[in-house]
């Protein structure tokens with residue numbers, strides 16, 4: 206069974222929490238983050254701080270999963286400047302409004318992005334920091350002992366939007382990184398980097414998202430990529446015979462976007478695209494949010 210866990214709000218009630226990032230300016234007091242604790246904003250939603258960042262270690266990404274299987278979702282945060290990640294265990298209903306004091310830490314290089322998913326097919330979700338540093342979950346009670354997580358270095362260079370998914374359909378999750386490469390999960394000795402074969406998907410300059418979808422509805426999974434430096438494009442799965450060669454790249458929209466989201470917006474059961482910020486050509490985009498409504502269900506996507 207494949208384990209694919211989205212980097213999204215997996216449980217509605219987790220929205221009750223905000224990982225409040227207090228940006229530490231040298232001239233600002235270390236306790237500035239406390240000014241919002243327990244207070245409600247204009248919407249009425251109250252701010253609770255899981256962990257402050259007074260030394261500006263730069264928490265850039267977050268993954269949600271119940272790592273210790275106690276029924277409460279935990280958060281795994283990667284810090285780019287700090288060069289570490291922390292898995293914060295949820296303290297439960299009575300204590301979760303306080304800062305979360307129960308955590309373990311993983312050391313690695315600068316990490317702007319991370320992902321989770323089962324990469325050794327043992328049923329336990331593993332952690333991918335910045336594409337190249339994999340931490341295999343030891344499972345059971347050992348999940349709380351950072352020393353028992355096996356680290357595997359696939360590479361040291363920064364690669365964004367790591368995505369755990371079975372690219373070649375052999376039943377084993379693979380790892381897609383930077384929206385341009387993928388590493389195939391080996392059948393044996395999965396914790397040995399040399400056994401993970403590397404394949405080229407395409408070129409991407411600054412991917413903000415890499416989202417798996419069957420864009421053309423031909424039965425195989427394609428990837429939608431928001432490339433901040435060029436355009437929103439999709440990589441068309443060429444089918445089994447050509448799977449290990451680079452995939453054809455096709456433009457979805459000329460927008461140089463920040464993040465995008467894919468989902469059915471107008472209720473016609475066809476996936477649409479929401480675009481946040483960015484620009485098109487040399488023209489800076491004035492609208493903060495752009496929505497592309499897709500008109501056709503299959504084939505090359507067409508938008509209103």
Ligand SMILES: [Ca+2]
Pocket residue numbers: 270271272273274275276277278279294295
């Ligand atoms: Ca938990």
Ligand SMILES: [Ca+2]
Pocket residue numbers: 322323324325326327328329330331341342
């Ligand atoms: Ca695993």
Ligand SMILES: [Ca+2]
Pocket residue numbers: 370371372373374375376377378379389390
């Ligand atoms: Ca596979």
Ligand SMILES: [Ca+2]
Pocket residue numbers: 418419420421422423424425426427442
């Ligand atoms: Ca497809």
